[in-house]
Amino acid sequence: MKQILIFFCMIFASCTFEYDEPNGLQGDTIKFSKKELSFSAQGGLDTVTSQGIFWWIASSMSIDGKRYGFMLEDSRFYHFKTEDGENYVKDEDEGEIFVAEYSNADIKKLEGAWFTVDKATKQMLTFAVAPNATGNIRTLSFGVEAGNYGTNIRVTQAAE
DSSP, rough: OOHHHHHHHHHHHHHOOOSSSSSTTOOOOSSSSSEEEEEOOTTTEEEBBBSSOEEEEEEEEOOOOOEEEEEETTTTTEEEEEEEEEEEEOOOTTTOOOOEEETTTTEEEEEESSSHHHEETTTEEEEEEEOOOSOEEEEEEEEEEETTTEEEEEEEOOOO
């Protein structure tokens, strides 16, 4: 009996297990066609597709270098600014920066003064960017998540 136990211990001790990724993390299940978009000062339209179907737009973003988060209120998400360690402080000085619409707890549209991002299907984001006459480069960045995996979509628009 002792020999059998030693035999099994030797077999288990000689086995090695290799993991592609640490426990709790998963790889890119979204697989976007691109994560960086560039627009001319004239603006325009663009589309990003994904191979995965189970992903969502995260509840924070950056517009022209300022970070924002948003929380559910009634039937829409309204903008809230996060700065100086304070979470979800409404930005009264700048007025409405963006509005995010949702359906079934999934953000379907982000709409700002110069951009619209629409989750048209489970595998497609469409981007519309207005002409830029500000003289400054415009930037937009927002998170997208699927399970434990997260990534960012970045939009840059040239200045006129």
